[in-house]
Amino acid sequence: MSKQFTFLDLASVLRVEGGDLFWIARRGSARAGKRAGRFDRYGYITLRFDGVDLLAHRVIWLLTHGRWPEGQIDHKDGCRSNNLPSNLRECNNSENRANTKPNGKFKGVVRLPHGRYQAQCGKKYLGSYDTEVEAAFAYDAEAVARYGEFARPNFGGAA
Helix, strand or coil: CCCCCCHHHHHEEEEEEEEEEEEEEECEECCCCCCCCCECCCCCCEEEEECCEEEHHHHHHHHHCCCCCCCCCEECCCCCCCEEEEEEECCCCHHHCCCCCCCCCCEEECCCCCCCCEEEECHHHEECCCCHHHHHHHHHHHHHHHHHHHCCCCCCCCC
16 A cells, blocks of 8 residues: 555544445545445455555454554455454464465365375475375364464364
């Protein structure tokens, strides 16, 4: 972000209601009381303020905590448009990546050329296994130990 807006800059024109932002006063073509923001191509809600695109979840963090987040913001449930304050938490890049959905059937598991399955958490090799389920359980144990509440295990649901 090229320009850093303050709490007062945004609190004077936006209010948080649930996980949504609403304009308090008329702003350009936006009327007072109208929901602020639109979906971007990645599924996040963004809004334009003084010529700058802002991520709604970061603005909601600012308006509910009185400060910009120091690092990244994680959506606990993995839904990029669920901006309820209770669904947002500060995190570092590693924690944010730990809470992603799997690319394939299981997170942290790849099939090896000879038919076995390898488990890996981050850059840590966890072994090779006869079945992908065994490898997925190995990943889950390491992910929970390493990332705690940010882990998104294959079994047992999201963190």
